[in-house]
Amino acid sequence: MNKRPDVFRVCALAIACAILLRLASGGLGAMVAQALGHEKMASVLLYLGTGRVACPAAPQEQTPDPTQLTAPGPEDNPVEFSPEDGQQIQVGNFAGVDVDIPTLLQMPLDWDLTEQSPTVLILHTHGSESYTGIPQEAQSSGYRSLDTAYNMVSMGDALAEYLTQAGIGVIHDRTLYDYPSYNDAYNLARAAIQGYLAQYPSICLVIDLHRDAAEDAAGNQVAFTAQIAGQEMAQLMIVTGSGSDTLPHPNWKENLALALKLQVQLEKQYPGLCRPLALRAQRYNQDLLPGAILVEVGTAGNTWDQAMASIEPLARSILTLAKGTEPE
Structure with a gap:
């Protein structure tokens, strides 16, 4: 099995961690915390560390509320009857x-x-x-x-x-x-x-x-x-x-x-x-x-x-x- 992709991922993960630690020590801790909490950043770190890809959760099925209705406007003209x-x-x-x-x-x-x-x-x-x-x-x-x-x-x-x-x-x-x-x-x-x-x-x-x-x-x-x-x-x-x-x-x-x-x-x-x-x-x-x-x-x-x-x-x-x- 080819191990080179794993080596590349581990090296990239080490570099990313070093950058984040340097930013945190430079007084940018809040920005680092926000970045780590971002959904896309979390997905990147998961891939670099494990090789797995995070799949977004499926949205919950929405049951229509019968009282949330959309009606057409009224007729613009009077109606005729015969x-x-x-x-x-x-x-x-x-x-x-x-x-x-x-x-x-x-x-x-x-x-x-x-x-x-x-x-x-x-x-x-x-x-x-x-x-x-x-x-x-x-x-x-x-x-x-x-x-x-x-x-x-x-x-x-x-x-x-x-x-x-x-x-x-x-x-x-x-x-x-x-x-x-x-x-x-x-x-x-x-x-x-x-x-x-x-x-x-x-x-x-x-x-x-x-x-x-x-x-x-x-x-x-x-x-x-x-x-x-x-x-x-x-x-x-x-x-x-x-x-x-x-x-x-x-x-x-x-x-x-x-x-x-x-x-x-x-x-x-x-x-x-x-x-x-x-x-x-x-x-x-x-x-x-x-x-x-x-x-x-x-x-x-x-x-x-x-x-x-x-x-x-x-x-x-x-x-x-x-x-x-x-x-x-």
Whole structure:
């Protein structure tokens, strides 16, 4: 075996050590210490002394944080709707009222979500609603959680961040209105919405994020999913109310007109992501603002990851409506 490379390395190491000792004795000890601590110098000395090469440690695998999001900007121009757009969507009319979808789609949406701040309020009447498979320590009873990292508040956090990054002024109310009393949730949320609207008259859009629940014949929770661009997402369901004798909502068609427009935009961009829009003889506090809607993000049978994956499409579709609609 040829020993000459080893001899050269040993000689070079001796010379390097002599130089460093001379520098240290000359009052340059701090500089020498810094040089010895440098990663490249350490690699050189390792090679001269042993002949081995130091390999840098592999970087740790980074797990994406679903709340670290990047959203596109809002549409620069108002969007147009035609009567034919109504053929792309389905509506479950559980309220039994007359609905003219083509006419409602052409009702003007006179707002600019980018013009003033804040323009969007996100809240959760049933904030403790959660999903299948969350950590046991985060679980409450009946697919609920008081941990805001796993309940509807986390969905609102993500949606708020998307819209904020796109230049939309957002208020996210992270209050759990259904805890400790589930029955008082809508009354408590109503008072909060009224307070926000009084304090911030610039608010045009109120989004109440929920998650739905459905069981099969055996009592098992059912998950509603869609494959979008190769990713499994929880299906969304937009819900609007027409009011009732005890819960009047005389202007419900304005809310439905907005909901239909959002449903169309979602279906155009992400076919199959939405379940049929649900119109029910309820109010859902939507009488407080024509721009109030309720969105069910998946069901109790869906996983948290599936639900979180559907927030980006929801945000992108909202952004397409940021400038309102073209006047007729």
